[in-house]
Amino acid sequence: MQFLKLMLMVGVLGLGATHLLSHATSGKYAASSKSGFVPVVMPDGADFNEVLVIGPDCNTARGKRTRSLAAKLAEAGIPHRRTESIGFTNPSDIAGMMRLNEVMQQDAPIVLVRGQGKGNPSVEEVIALYRPSKR
Numbered sequence: 001m002q003f004l005k006l007m008l009m010v011g012v013l014g015l016g017a018t019h020l021l022s023h024a025t026s027g028k029y030a031a032s033s034k035s036g037f038v039p040v041v042m043p044d045g046a047d048f049n050e051v052l053v054i055g056p057d058c059n060t061a062r063g064k065r066t067r068s069l070a071a072k073l074a075e076a077g078i079p080h081r082r083t084e085s086i087g088f089t090n091p092s093d094i095a096g097m098m099r100l101n102e103v104m105q106q107d108a109p110i111v112l113v114r115g116q117g118k119g120n121p122s123v124e125e126v127i128a129l130y131r132p133s134k135r
Helices: 002-026 061-075 094-104 123-130
Strands: 051-054 080-083 110-113 116-119
Touching: 051 061, 061 080, 061 123, 094 116, 110 123
Parallel strands: 051 080
Antiparallel strands: 051 110, 110 116
């Protein structure tokens, strides 16, 4: 009987955690900027002072958008790095990882700026997040 109570409690806690984490990625618990960037976990090797542009290096529409955004960032003098993949050794922020996974499902290019991520943003949105206006 004790074992059944314990299993029931573990099940209820598991469902609660799953519910909370699913809402963390849906925006109910996650803050986002006006332009739609959401807080995410940054991958290994990411530099806080550069924009990370993730997308394919091919002639598809996604690849062309990735190259175009990178070129516009270069023209604007924004330090950036293009890559086709990212990696993690041991992330501890599960909610941030789930939000990043949601962002990675969006259309390319995926852009990560100082702990914020968005799929297929405009160059103006990226620049505004990288260089916030000083009012």
